[in-house]
Amino acid sequence: MYSQTYPCPNCGAAVPFASAITVSAVCGFCRSLVVRRDAQVELMGLQAQLPPDISPLQVGTRGEFDGHAFTLVGRVRVGYREGSWNEWCADFGGGRWGWVAEAQGVYEVSFEVAPPEDLPGMAEWKGLEQRRSGDLALQQARISQGRSELKVGRSFRFQEADYQVRDVKQTEVLGAEGELTFTPLAGRSAISGDLRGPGASFANLEYSEDGIRLFLGRTCRFSELKFQDLRPLPGWTADAQVVRGQVDPINCPQCGAATELKAAGLSMTCVCGNCGSLLDTSHPRVQLLDIASKRQHQPLVIPIGRRGTLNEVEYECIGYLLRRDSYGDKWGEYLLFSPWAGFRWLVTYGGHWTLVETLIEAPREVGGDPVVDGQPYTMFSKGQAQVVYVLGEFYWQVRLRERTDVTDYIHPPGVLSVERYPDLAEVTWSHGLYQDPSVVYRAFAIGEEPPHPTGAYLNQPNPHREKGRTLRSLVPLFAFAFFLICLGGAATKANERVFDGSWGFVGGASNAPVVTAPFEISGTHPQALEIQLRSEVANGWLGTGVDLVNANTQAVRELEIGVEFYSGYDEGAWQEGSHRASVLVPGVAPGRYYLVIEPEGQPGLSEVTYQLTVVRDVMVWSNFWIGLLPLLAYPVFRWVREHAFERERWSANDFSPYTPVSEWVETSDDD
Amino acid sequence: MRIATPAYFAISTALCLYLGLASRNGWSLVQTLSPRAFIPSARTLQHK
Numbered sequence: 001m002y003s004q005t006y007p008c009p010n011c012g013a014a015v016p017f018a019s020a021i022t023v024s025a026v027c028g029f030c031r032s033l034v035v036r037r038d039a040q041v042e043l044m045g046l047q048a049q050l051p052p053d054i055s056p057l058q059v060g061t062r063g064e065f066d067g068h069a070f071t072l073v074g075r076v077r078v079g080y081r082e083g084s085w086n087e088w089c090a091d092f093g094g095g096r097w098g099w100v101a102e103a104q105g106v107y108e109v110s111f112e113v114a115p116p117e118d119l120p121g122m123a124e125w126k127g128l129e130q131r132r133s134g135d136l137a138l139q140q141a142r143i144s145q146g147r148s149e150l151k152v153g154r155s156f157r158f159q160e161a162d163y164q165v166r167d168v169k170q171t172e173v174l175g176a177e178g179e180l181t182f183t184p185l186a187g188r189s190a191i192s193g194d195l196r197g198p199g200a201s202f203a204n205l206e207y208s209e210d211g212i213r214l215f216l217g218r219t220c221r222f223s224e225l226k227f228q229d230l231r232p233l234p235g236w237t238a239d240a241q242v243v244r245g246q247v248d249p250i251n252c253p254q255c256g257a258a259t260e261l262k263a264a265g266l267s268m269t270c271v272c273g274n275c276g277s278l279l280d281t282s283h284p285r286v287q288l289l290d291i292a293s294k295r296q297h298q299p300l301v302i303p304i305g306r307r308g309t310l311n312e313v314e315y316e317c318i319g320y321l322l323r324r325d326s327y328g329d330k331w332g333e334y335l336l337f338s339p340w341a342g343f344r345w346l347v348t349y350g351g352h353w354t355l356v357e358t359l360i361e362a363p364r365e366v367g368g369d370p371v372v373d374g375q376p377y378t379m380f381s382k383g384q385a386q387v388v389y390v391l392g393e394f395y396w397q398v399r400l401r402e403r404t405d406v407t408d409y410i411h412p413p414g415v416l417s418v419e420r421y422p423d424l425a426e427v428t429w430s431h432g433l434y435q436d437p438s439v440v441y442r443a444f445a446i447g448e449e450p451p452h453p454t455g456a457y458l459n460q461p462n463p464h465r466e467k468g469r470t471l472r473s474l475v476p477l478f479a480f481a482f483f484l485i486c487l488g489g490a491a492t493k494a495n496e497r498v499f500d501g502s503w504g505f506v507g508g509a510s511n512a513p514v515v516t517a518p519f520e521i522s523g524t525h526p527q528a529l530e531i532q533l534r535s536e537v538a539n540g541w542l543g544t545g546v547d548l549v550n551a552n553t554q555a556v557r558e559l560e561i562g563v564e565f566y567s568g569y570d571e572g573a574w575q576e577g578s579h580r581a582s583v584l585v586p587g588v589a590p591g592r593y594y595l596v597i598e599p600e601g602q603p604g605l606s607e608v609t610y611q612l613t614v615v616r617d618v619m620v621w622s623n624f625w626i627g628l629l630p631l632l633a634y635p636v637f638r639w640v641r642e643h644a645f646e647r648e649r650w651s652a653n654d655f656s657p658y659t660p661v662s663e664w665v666e667t668s669d670d671d
Numbered sequence: 672m673r674i675a676t677p678a679y680f681a682i683s684t685a686l687c688l689y690l691g692l693a694s695r696n697g698w699s700l701v702q703t704l705s706p707r708a709f710i711p712s713a714r715t716l717q718h719k
Binding site for chain 1: 675676679680682683684686687690691693694695696697698699700701702
């Protein structure tokens, strides 16, 4: 394992170089910047004390990126007008090195690559490269060049992929520790352009006195990098001692009150807990951003500083925003912070809660809709949101009355939001999941029952859909079984005609009962019979009392069958009734039977013939239709409830897929 | 514990079983849930 130690030229303390790739190191004793040249080291001045932060990384932390192990050997704190961040130098072994940047709770791993020859400004740089490093004029020339070449929205193509400039800032080295692959002279300036590529990939173009440098990499979550040997964090890990920058309270320039930053090193804005003034905390010298005209008192469900565990991650509530849309609806956003997992938001409205995290890559689109985890999201709302109240601290410079364009897409319990700041090219995608209010209350030890949520929230899971989840698999199963039984039964019926007879009837005369000859109901099991009556009666009725008699047991089933038929002319021909009728006799056991028929008819009915037919083993279709009722009633009830909930969710929404009831009325009126 | 879905399961299962038996034995759900017992004698017909 490589290790070399040099005496510090300033204090004589040992300055170790544990990596073969580094050229400079900061003396841990006197903070002198030591640069090694051949077998000697050279003093390059003193490094300022690094501002305190709550980063879990430290020199010596090990990690893994795309299966390649690395060790953090040093860091440089880079500042810009609105904040600062850590760039960690990662030694991947074998002479390969890269950078791990901490940005708003996520990590950007990048590697320097040779910029393409056709990169804008390369030709000019070739003309300047002979000038020595540290030349102020060269530095200014390079910064000027960077400003002119890097414009927000401009596209570049690196290694067969397209990148677009999202942010351009002038950076400055604030300080360093450990070993680095360059000489981090304090105050070294550069123009840095952040470019977004496909997926989570990004590029960084840096214009400085060292030339044009290109870094390509990918944004990662903490868990992806499999860090080990992390820094114990005071207040978060039990065995932590403050060894790197005591987090001192900041003092409000307006009222002098002290406030302790909870996400030191990441916080860009903080609200004074005493006077409510908005403070710029991006630099050690705290500045006033906005004077609170009056202290607002918003009741917070989760107090600032309260910790709670959600999804097995412990968070601290460090900030609160109240936002309002163009309709005047207000909702609260609690900013949660974990030194390891980064930032999350708990968004609350009307008793509903959603846990939101910023996505590190824009979701892909299918048919115009964004897709997350294979689920397409539907546009729900589009409008502007304005910050109307702030409390606590934030990782960007929040401003009161700040407006953002917000578009929400939903796939309950998920919600996807895209925010665009009118003045910036930056587009932020975030994804949220609906939380059971009681889970949030328990997590943050809020000693009361959550109020019952009002209305149907945009990403609230449809409770009726949840209830019907099992039903959705049962209904097709039972429907299939039901149809199989009914249609299978119908297909196997004999429908055999076993008796047919006809007789005359004279209205007003004495018509004696008819006893038919026996007939056979064959088969092995009880079956349904259909007894059909047919008579060509005209403007009258004919009824028959039919007794179905078992010839062996003399058991009898009494039935009534009648036909009636009327016709005439009244502003046109009319007719009603039928010449045919039938009656079903269920559950008739096989055997020999005969009929006893007692006809009666309308007095005055002229002589008419009537015919009786017996068909055995027929399908009882009423079973099918009546069976459908209990089978479908409950699923239909569930569907109606589910549909009503969705209507409520989308009510008064411009993007609703449901036709408003008012339009139904208008449509019917038109009709 | 929610009982609506288990109840639906039980009722639907019973319904399918009943319909299977009804289909085989020619029973009618409208008229009766079991085969109507025959009047044991045809003596009532004697007066006709």
